[in-house]
Amino acid sequence: MDTETYAFLNQPGVGFFSMLLIGLIAGWVAERVTESSHGLLTNLLVGILGAFFGGWLAQQLAIPVSGFFSTLVAAIVGAIILLWVWRAIRSR
Numbered sequence: 813m814d815t816e817t818y819a820f821l822n823q824p825g826v827g828f829f830s831m832l833l834i835g836l837i838a839g840w841v842a843e844r845v846t847e848s849s850h851g852l853l854t855n856l857l858v859g860i861l862g863a864f865f866g867g868w869l870a871q872q873l874a875i876p877v878s879g880f881f882s883t884l885v886a887a888i889v890g891a892i893i894l895l896w897v898w899r900a901i902r903s904r
Contacts (some may be wrong), residue, residue: 866890
C-alpha cells in the first residue's frame with residue numbers, strides 16, 4: 813500500500829482539514845484583493861471552489877500542483893478569478 817497521503821482533490825499531502833484551511837485562507841485573500849465583503853462561510857466556499865478551478869487551470873497550463881503551498885497558490889488565483897467573474901456577471 814502506498815504510504816503517501818492521497819486525499820481530498822487527489823492532491824498529495826493535502827487532506828480534508830488542510831483543504832478547509834486552504835479554502836479559508838484563499839477565500840480571505842481573494843476577498844481582500846477584490847475589495848469584497850463576505851462572511852467566513854462564503855470565504856470558505858469561494859476558496860474551495862477556487863481550489864477546484866485553480867487546480868483545473870494549472871492542469872490546463874501544465875503547471876504541477878501538489879502539496880499545501882502550491883495548492884494554496886492555485887486556490888487563491890482561482891478564487892480571485894471566480895470573484896472577478898462573479899462581479900462582472902452581477903454588474904450587468
